[in-house]
Amino acid sequence: MSKIGVFVCHCGENISATVDCAKVAETAAGYDGVVYSIDYKYMCSDPGQSLIKSAIIEKGLTGVVVASCSPRMHEPTFRKACAEAGLNPYMCEMANLREHCSWVHEKGDATTEKAIDLVRILVEKVKKNHSLNAIKVPVTKTALVIGGGIAGIQASLDIANSGHKVILIERDPSIGGHMSQLSETFPTLDCSQCILTPRMVEVAQHENITLYTYAELESLEGFVGNFKAKIRRKSKSLDEKICTGCGQCTTKCPVKKIPSEFNEGLGKRTAIYVPFPQAVPNKPVIDRVNCTYYIKGKCKVCEIVCPTKAIRFDQEDTIVEAEVGAIVVATGFTVKQPDFFPEYGFGKYPDVITGLQFERLASASGPTLGEIRRPSDGKVPEKIVFIACAGSRDPAKGIPYCSKICCMYIAKHAMLYQHKVHGGKSYVFYMDIRAGGKMYEEFVRRAIEDDGVNYIRGRVSRIYEKNGKLIVKGADTLLGAMPVDIDADMVVLATAGIANEGSEELAQKLHTSYDSYHFFSEAHPKLKPVETNTAGIFLAGACQSPKDIPESVAMASGAAVKVACLFSQDELTREPLIAVVNRQAAPVFSSCVGCFLCVSACPYQAIEKEEIKNRTGEVIKTIAKVNPGLCQGCGTCVAFCRTKSIDIQGYTHEEMYSEVMALLNEY
Amino acid sequence: MTLGLYPGCSLKGSSREYTESVLAVAQACGIELVEIEDWNCCGATAAHNLNKELSLALPARILSLAEKQGMKEVVVPCAACYSRLTVTNHELAVHPELKQTITKGNGLDYKGSVEILNIIQMLDKYITPNLEGRIVKPFEHKVACYYGCLLVRPHEILKFDREEDPQSMDELMLKAGATPIDWAFKTECCGAGLSVSRTSSVGRLSGEILKDAADRGAEAVIVACPMCQSNLDMRREAINSYLGEKIDIPVLYVTQVLGLALGIDRKTLGLQRHFVAVNI
Ligand SMILES: Cc1cc2nc3c(=O)[nH]c(=O)nc-3n(C[C@H](O)[C@H](O)[C@H](O)COP(=O)(O)OP(=O)(O)OC[C@H]3O[C@@H](n4cnc5c(N)ncnc54)[C@H](O)[C@@H]3O)c2cc1C
Ligand code: SF4
Ligand code: SF4
Numbered sequence: 001m002s003k004i005g006v007f008v009c010h011c012g013e014n015i016s017a018t019v020d021c022a023k024v025a026e027t028a029a030g031y032d033g034v035v036y037s038i039d040y041k042y043m044c045s046d047p048g049q050s051l052i053k054s055a056i057i058e059k060g061l062t063g064v065v066v067a068s069c070s071p072r073m074h075e076p077t078f079r080k081a082c083a084e085a086g087l088n089p090y091m092c093e094m095a096n097l098r099e100h101c102s103w104v105h106e107k108g109d110a111t112t113e114k115a116i117d118l119v120r121i122l123v124e125k126v127k128k129n130h131s132l133n134a135i136k137v138p139v140t141k142t143a144l145v146i147g148g149g150i151a152g153i154q155a156s157l158d159i160a161n162s163g164h165k166v167i168l169i170e171r172d173p174s175i176g177g178h179m180s181q182l183s184e185t186f187p188t189l190d191c192s193q194c195i196l197t198p199r200m201v202e203v204a205q206h207e208n209i210t211l212y213t214y215a216e217l218e219s220l221e222g223f224v225g226n227f228k229a230k231i232r233r234k235s236k237s238l239d240e241k242i243c244t245g246c247g248q249c250t251t252k253c254p255v256k257k258i259p260s261e262f263n264e265g266l267g268k269r270t271a272i273y274v275p276f277p278q279a280v281p282n283k284p285v286i287d288r289v290n291c292t293y294y295i296k297g298k299c300k301v302c303e304i305v306c307p308t309k310a311i312r313f314d315q316e317d318t319i320v321e322a323e324v325g326a327i328v329v330a331t332g333f334t335v336k337q338p339d340f341f342p343e344y345g346f347g348k349y350p351d352v353i354t355g356l357q358f359e360r361l362a363s364a365s366g367p368t369l370g371e372i373r374r375p376s377d378g379k380v381p382e383k384i385v386f387i388a389c390a391g392s393r394d395p396a397k398g399i400p401y402c403s404k405i406c407c408m409y410i411a412k413h414a415m416l417y418q419h420k421v422h423g424g425k426s427y428v429f430y431m432d433i434r435a436g437g438k439m440y441e442e443f444v445r446r447a448i449e450d451d452g453v454n455y456i457r458g459r460v461s462r463i464y465e466k467n468g469k470l471i472v473k474g475a476d477t478l479l480g481a482m483p484v485d486i487d488a489d490m491v492v493l494a495t496a497g498i499a500n501e502g503s504e505e506l507a508q509k510l511h512t513s514y515d516s517y518h519f520f521s522e523a524h525p526k527l528k529p530v531e532t533n534t535a536g537i538f539l540a541g542a543c544q545s546p547k548d549i550p551e552s553v554a555m556a557s558g559a560a561v562k563v564a565c566l567f568s569q570d571e572l573t574r575e576p577l578i579a580v581v582n583r584q585a586a587p588v589f590s591s592c593v594g595c596f597l598c599v600s601a602c603p604y605q606a607i608e609k610e611e612i613k614n615r616t617g618e619v620i621k622t623i624a625k626v627n628p629g630l631c632q633g634c635g636t637c638v639a640f641c642r643t644k645s646i647d648i649q650g651y652t653h654e655e656m657y658s659e660v661m662a663l664l665n666e667y
Numbered sequence: 668m669t670l671g672l673y674p675g676c677s678l679k680g681s682s683r684e685y686t687e688s689v690l691a692v693a694q695a696c697g698i699e700l701v702e703i704e705d706w707n708c709c710g711a712t713a714a715h716n717l718n719k720e721l722s723l724a725l726p727a728r729i730l731s732l733a734e735k736q737g738m739k740e741v742v743v744p745c746a747a748c749y750s751r752l753t754v755t756n757h758e759l760a761v762h763p764e765l766k767q768t769i770t771k772g773n774g775l776d777y778k779g780s781v782e783i784l785n786i787i788q789m790l791d792k793y794i795t796p797n798l799e800g801r802i803v804k805p806f807e808h809k810v811a812c813y814y815g816c817l818l819v820r821p822h823e824i825l826k827f828d829r830e831e832d833p834q835s836m837d838e839l840m841l842k843a844g845a846t847p848i849d850w851a852f853k854t855e856c857c858g859a860g861l862s863v864s865r866t867s868s869v870g871r872l873s874g875e876i877l878k879d880a881a882d883r884g885a886e887a888v889i890v891a892c893p894m895c896q897s898n899l900d901m902r903r904e905a906i907n908s909y910l911g912e913k914i915d916i917p918v919l920y921v922t923q924v925l926g927l928a929l930g931i932d933r934k935t936l937g938l939q940r941h942f943v944a945v946n947i
Contacts, residue, residue, distance in 0.1 A: 342832025348849075396822075464851030466879075471851070 002033040002127045005061040006119060007052055008097070009043035009068035015097050016041075018107040019115045024067065024097075027116050031123050035059050043068050049081040056085035063087075063126035067095040067119045088131035090576070090650055093122045117663060124662035128655045134573040137629050139225035140325040141567045142167065146217055146506070149177020151541025151552040152330035153199050158560030159328075160208035164567050167322055168203065169215045169231055172261075174279035175200055177332050178542075179549060181262060183362035183370070186412040186548075187443040193278060193365065200280040214285055218319060220509055221605075223629040224536030225325045225572045235315040237272075237286035243310035245282045249302035250274060258290050260367075264357040266375060267367035272302045272311075276365065286311075326536045326563040327510065329520055330556065331503060333542035336391050336399075336495040344390065344463045344493060350376040351470060352463060352491045355409055362416045372420050374490045381424065381489035384417055385472045386410045387460050388430040391496035399496045401517065403546045406494035407434045411444045413492060414453040427454045427486055429474050437550070456484060463491055497546030511604060512537050519545050530559040535574075535632075538562050577650040578631040579606070579638065581624045592623040592645040598637035599624065606630035607637060668793065670784075671738030672700040673729060675748040675893075676708050682745075682893035684937025688922035689744050689786065691935050695926070696794045696801070700742060703733050711747035712860040712894070720769065726755035727769050731777035740782045742789045744922075746892035749785040750817040750825070756783060757824045785818060785827065786891050786921060787835045794925070795842055803930040805844020808947055810924070811880035811888045812836040812847050815895045816856050830854070836921060840889060843928040850883050852876040857898040870905030873898045874914075877906060881916045886947055888918045896920065900942045917945040 006028040010016035021039040029037035036055050042048050043066060055061055064087065066078045071094040079089035095118040105111040141164050145156045148170030156168045168175070179185075180200075182192035203209055218230040253270035260269040262276045269275075271291040272284045292299035293313060303311040335356055339347055346352050351374045353361075360366040361373065374381050388410055392403040407430070414426045433455070435441040447453045458481070460474040469487040476482045499518035507514040512532040513521040520543050523531040530538050538559040541552035566572070583590050589612050599607045610625035624646070626637075638646050638653075647653055670693075678686040693700050706729050715722035730752065733741050743749040759766040760779050770777055784792065814833045822830040831854065837847035855876055858869030877899060880888050890896045899906075899918040907913050918941070926936040938945045 342829055462851070462855075464879075466851070466882075 002062050003035045003060055004031075004033050004063045004065065004123055004126060005052070005055045005059065006034055006037040006123065007043055007048075007055075007064065007066045007068075008037070008039035008119070009048070009066065010039065010041045011069060011098055011102075012042065015068070015102040015115075018102040018105060018111050019097060020112040021115075023112055024115050024119055028065075028119050028123065031120065033127055034123060036061065044074050044077055049077070052078065052081050053085035056082060056087050061087060062091065063129060064092040065095055065119060065122045065126055066092065067097045067115070067122075069098040070094075070096050070100075090132040091126060091129050093126045093129070095119045095122045121659040121662040124658040125655050128652070128658045130649070130652075132576040132649055135576050135578070135628055136571045136573055137223070137225050138571055139567060139569060140227075140323045141165065142322070142324045143326045143328060143563050143567075144169070144217075144227070144229055144322065144324040145328045145330060147171075147177070147329065147331035147541070147543065148175030148203070148211075148213070149330060149332045149541060149552070150179045150196065150199075150549055151332065151543075151556040152177070152328070153196075153203055154553045154556035155328045155330055155540045155560045155563075156203055156209050157199065157206065158557050159563050160206045162560070162564045162567075164208065164564065166206075166209045167229075167231075167324065168209055168211050169217065170211070170213045171216050171331075172275065173214050173236070173273075173285045174275050174281070175203060175211070175213060176276075176278075176280070178356070180276065180278070181264070181356060181363070182359050183364070183366070184412065184416065186408045187437070187439040189412070189415075191364075193363075197278045197280075200278070204280045211281070212320065213281060215320075217506065217509055220327075220511075223627075224534075224574075225566070226629060227324045227327060227536065229322045229324055229327075231320045231322060233318045233320060235288075235312075235317050236284075237288070237312055237315050238284060239310045239312050239315075240281070240283055242308045243283045243306075244308055245274075245284075246307060247274070247284075248305045248307060249311065250284055252301050252305045254299065254301060255290055255292055258287065263360045263367050264354065266353075266357055266360050278365075326538065326566050328538045328540050328556075328559045328563065329506070329510065329512075329532075329543055330540040330559075331500050331506060331543045333497050333519075333546055334500050336498055340391060340397065340495070341493065343461065344387070344491070345465070345470075346493060346495075349463070349465055349470060349491075350374075351381075351489065352493065355406065355413065355492060355494045358413050358492045359409075362413070362420070370420070372417055379489065380421055382421075383425045383486065383488045383490075384414075384421075384427070385460075385470075385486055385488040385491045386414055386426065386428045386494065387472075387491065388428065388494050389459075390493035392494075393431060397496070399498070399517070401545075402434060403494070403497040404434070405497060405546055405548050407432075408437070408440060408443070408548065410492075410494050411435070411447040411453070415447045415451050418447075418451040418453060425454070427456055427472075427488075429456050429458055429460050429472075431457070431459070437548075458484070497542070500543065503543065510534065510537055519543065530555055530562055536566065575633070576628075577633040577648060578628050579626045579633065579635070579646050579648050581626060582645050582647065589621050590623045590645060591643050592641075593643055594622045594624070595642065596624060597640045597642065598646060601636050601640040602631075603634065603636060604630050604632050606632070668697065669699045669701055670789070670793070671733050671736070671741035671781075672702045673706060673709075673733070673741050673743045673748060673752065674702060675711075675743070675745045677745055677893035677897075681897055684940040685744055685893055685896070685920050685922065687935065687937040688920055688926050689742075691931050692790075692794065692922045692926050692929065695929050695931060696797055698793050701738070703729060703738065703741065704736060705732060709748045709751040711745075711751045715751070720772070722751070723755050723758055723765070724769050724773050726752045727759060727777060728773050728775060730756060730781050731770070731773075731775040733781050734777060735775075738781060740784055742784050742786065744786045744891070745894075746785065746815060746817040747894055749783065752783050753825055756781070787818070787839060788827065790839060790921070790925065791835065795839065798842060802842075802844060802928045804928055806840075806924050806928045807844055808846070808886040809848055809884050810840050810845045811850050811883070811885035812840060812853065813857075813876065813880070813888050813890050813895060813899070814854050815890070815892050816854065816859070818891055819854060836889060836891065839921060840924065843925050845889075845924065848880075848883050848885050850879055850885070852879045857895045858902075859894055859898070862894075862898055862902065866902060866905045867909070869898050869902050870909035873902055874906040874909040877914050877916055878910055881914055885916065887924075887945075888916060889921055889924055890918060891921050903943060915943060917941060917943045917947065919945065
């Protein structure tokens with residue numbers, strides 16, 4: 001026979017201002033099985049919790065209903081109090097009298113009636129509740145970091161320095177990401193390579209970090225603490241162990257005209273190549289699409305010149321299997337490319353370039369060794385125009401959001417131009433200047449006031465070429481939309497920052513979600529910015545939305561701490577609110593008929609097939625079985641199951657039914 | 668093959684040669700164009716600035732007449748009419764209440780079954796697939812294809828070509844044997860309705876367009892809109908005074924060029940009706 005206690009909270013005046021709490025407690029006292037019922041001003045306070053605990057002990061309660069705020073707020077508090085008094089925490093339920101009643105209704109009898117109903121259904125439910133125990137799972141204390149930009153590098157180093165193993169995989173031949181392409185960085189104008197390369201080297205040398213470059217995630221199985229990752233190491237056509245990185249092969253390779261990805265097409269590379277001199281690892285890969293040997297079956301110059309005989313033309317991709325406990329996604333972003341701006345002639349006029357291309361021109365390691373020279377004829381541009389929001393904040397281009405970094409890097413670009421081209425004239429067309437950040441506004445003011453960059457508030461409608469000049473047609477909206485035509489020598493477009501190629505596929509492999517712009521989704525925009533909706537998978541850097549280096553690094557350290565927290569335990573406990581397929585005595589074994597609709601319905605691939613065998617090992621029935629480590633308790637399978645064979649623990653059919661009946665039955 | 672035709676006011680008046688060339692090309696390729704009976708003005712260019720309901724009610728009447736007369740596809744050669752009719756079709760489809768007000772107002776029923784084709788769409792769909800062997804006199808000239816404002820915008824509604832750098836007319840010209848040039852003013856405004864009220868503005872806007880085309884070596888400007896044609900062709904006085912020089916590049920309709928390539932004689936295509944002599 002149940003002995004239920006009901007505890008009605010006033011929440012200060014939050015509830016009691018519209019609900020007659022004393023009446024709720026009084027009415028509940030009259031229900032079958034309720035042996036104790038009381039109202040109190042603050043149930044979550046220490047005296048409030050003591051009230052619950054002593055009632056459990058003194059009255060020998062078998063179930064508790066706390067009628068107060070949302071369970072999102074205080075369910076853990078009250079369940080813990082119950083556990084401390086010796087009651088199974090899952091025998092405690094909360095009726096939400098605040099968000100679901102007092103806050104949304106006027107004071108009056110009907111409001112109190114609704115509060116009474118809410119309490120009654122939970123009294124009936126808790127009578128049917130079962131004691132449950134938290135699920136314990138072991139933790140593999142190795143982290144997988146995907147993407148070796150600054151975010152992935154920072155996360156790897158932080159996790160490794162906290163004493164845990166890290167596997168870092170990078171798609172490109174070198175780590176470094178976009179930061180390695182940058183010239184100098186706002187708001188301090190320090191050289192990007194100088195602050196980045198030491199960290200790249202640290203990654204390569206760290207005893208806790210295994211680095212796989214030219215590698216991608218092939219597949220992922222498992223769940224928090226216990227993931228199984230398959231990693232595809234693309235063939236580099238090279239035995240890395242013997243290669244000394246002498247560079248003979250890259251100088252002798254006859255295919256020299258491939259546009260260099262690192263230089264954003266402004267420089268050339270060979271078919272066997274190291275993307276840039278400071279690359280980590282500093283060993284080449286053969287780009288098989290462009291290599292003459294792979295195309296025509298002969299050449300092998302690199303093999304001939306290699307002093308250590310490290311070239312391996314027949315090397316195949318290898319799959320590495322790794323067990324990891326947590327994953328940090330740090331796959332970054334990319335910038336929008338040609339064809340997107342026919343009105344700006346992007347892709348048609350060689351001197352209309354992207355911000356990233358300008359970084360390469362301004363970089364000491366770039367194709368012009370840091371001199372600002374235009375791509376078409378190598379002349380130093382005397383007039384240069386920068387266009388902000390090229391695509392960003394433009395629903396017509398499909399990108400309604402602000403790319404966040406461009407205002408700042410445009411100020412940097414214009415400043416660098418003014419420093420490098422004396423007497424040059426620079427113009428910036430902008431919508432608003434968004435310079436929120438420490439020393440950011442000051443940085444932009446410096447560009448305008450000290451370096452004389454001309455900021456024009458307005459949009460550019462069109463760019464076309466005339467007599468060797470790029471005519472930039474715009475409007476100055478601070479001068480009543482006065483038309484402005486500038487005959488520029490070069491134009492730099494701050495094209496929108498967009499989700500990296502392949503981010504949807506990766507998200508699907510990881511069973512985590514992405515937003516409508518294909519950036520990875522965080523679990524909560526304010527309170528869980530580095531978590532995803534999949535336990536054990538975290539986000540760092542620009543893969544979540546465009547962001548600058550300080551923010552990417554902060555996020556990476558945040559994700560690393562989350563991983564370290566996870567790894568600080570030997571076992572993980574999880575809420576047992578998961579699906580179970582019922583089991584019954586032989587010869588039925590289960591009401592499951594083996595249709596496996598649930599298998600295809602489950603978004604987490606948590607349902608397996610289980611064979612039931614007789615003594616001689618013959619299979620007599622195949623039924624569904626839920627893997628408790630994978631199940632997230634979403635309940636999809638329950639809705640699909642035709643024979644009602646699946647229950648979510650804590651929300652069983654019987655429990656839910658008793659709630660409905662409590663509402664329907666007159667008291 | 669029979670298609671509906673909405674000529675609109677210009678094509679019956681100042682741009683008769685556009686109608687003549689459309690009909691000639693269609694006929695040469697075995698397409699019959701049947702004018703919608705009892706059609707009215709679509710309201711361009713003024714109605715949509717004055718009264719939204721009226722600006723929809725006028726095209727709605729045309730569309731419902733076409734529907735009643737059993738037309739599935741209606742060709743609308745004038746870019747402005749095309750824009751008004753397409754916008755109306757769209758507005759009525761997405762706003763059922765608005766549709767009710769409008770159809771009640773003009774006492775006509777409209778199911779929304781009529782598909783509207785601009786001239787390029789009509790040519791692409793019904794003429795160019797059958798061109799093989801018919802191009803007897805390829806139009807071997809450098810041409811600047813001028814799309815203007817209304818043929819390609821707003822993209823969200825028309826869903827035709829690329830709004831900032833359209834290509835469809837260029838491709839059509841290639842098929843007629845011409846060489847389309849790459850130029851900067853494909854979709855700039857010619858001055859449109861300011862033709863009468865502020866001719867000097869048309870002089871400036873149209874002047875820039877013709878100048879760029881001529882500077883880049885075009886021998887003719889090709890259009891698909893009677894308004895653009897009349898501004899570029901008829902307003903030469905204002906244009907020349909703005910440019911400070913006399914510019915004599917002719918302005919032809921797509922259908923005139925195609926007609927020439929098909930070997931149709933110049934008179935049938937109305938080439939003698941232009942203000943600027945067509946000497947190519
Ligand atoms: C023109 C320009 C100028 C900028 N200037 C500045 C500046 O001055 N100051 C500043 O603070 N910020 C600047 N930024 C922003 C800066 O580039 C970013 O903040 C930073 O690069 C984000 O780092 P990340 O590691 O998140 O992403 P990324 O740098 O994009 O790195 C992601 C890495 O992941 C790898 N990867 C991607 N997908 C996969 C996959 N599926 N598997 C494995 N690996 C993968 C990529 O190859 C790459 O190495 C600038 C950006 C641009 C475009
Ligand atoms: S849906 Fe139900 S009956 Fe079908 S396999 Fe799953 S548990 Fe069994
Ligand atoms: S509750 Fe959701 S996650 Fe769990 S097995 Fe069912 S469908 Fe999969």
